[in-house]
Amino acid sequence: MWAAAGIIMAIVIIAECRSGKPSPVTYELMTLAEKIRKTHPMPVKAVVLGDEPEKASQEISKISGASVLGIQNPHLKYYNGALYKDLLHQYLPGINPAFVLVSQTTQGMDFAPGLAVRLGAGSITGVNGVPRDGNNLCFSRDAYNGKIVLDMLPLMEMTVLTVQPGAFKAMEPKITATPGPVEILLSTIESKNSRSLGLIRGKQKDTGLAEADVLVAAGRG
Secondary structure: OOOHHHOOOEEEEEOOEEOOEEOHHHHHHHHHHHHHHHHOOOOEEEEEEEOOOHHHHHHHHHHHOOEEEEEEOOOOOOOOHHHHHHHHHHHHHHHOEEEEEEEOOHHHHHHHHHHHHHHOOEEEEEEEEOOEEOOEEOEEEEEOOOOEEEEEOOOOOOEEEEEOOOOOOOOOOOOOOOOOOEEEEEOOOOOOOOOOOOOOOOOOOOOOHHHOOOOOOOOOO
């Protein structure tokens, strides 16, 4: 299913960045990619989108050792879901991804389902584990408000996965790894349907739950 006609397939990670720096969830996706490679050895490639993606691309390459494609677009100073889908639909087929890994954040869930439709790919959302079913590669996710766990087997040649933040430990820097190659492509296309006017950040006094090592809860809930 993932080596048809001698074509080399890949595991593609869509990096998520904040203020030009890769978010921790990007390295959580790297951990999942390594788990997939244990069953289906494939090259891993990260994709970084932004108006200045080179710095983030170099950082990901240095920490992970993976090859990185930076897509530079002057209209991506702020996140734009429509433009993300346009650009990824344009460039991903040339990478031949078997799996496209996206974080299940508000940003990832905004563009991932529509991207899967455009690519004619399967889609599994909320992935939080990689169980084994013999030699088959499955992905688990919660359903019915966590009452059951589904083990889902991808049957399409390409599958877009959204991954729960915190489900996988972020990859540690590969100190001895050789940085992967970095390629920066320039695109000037604009979204015809929407444009981002800016970003207003709320005051944040603490870190998010997904980044905590230990959670302490009290009460009858």
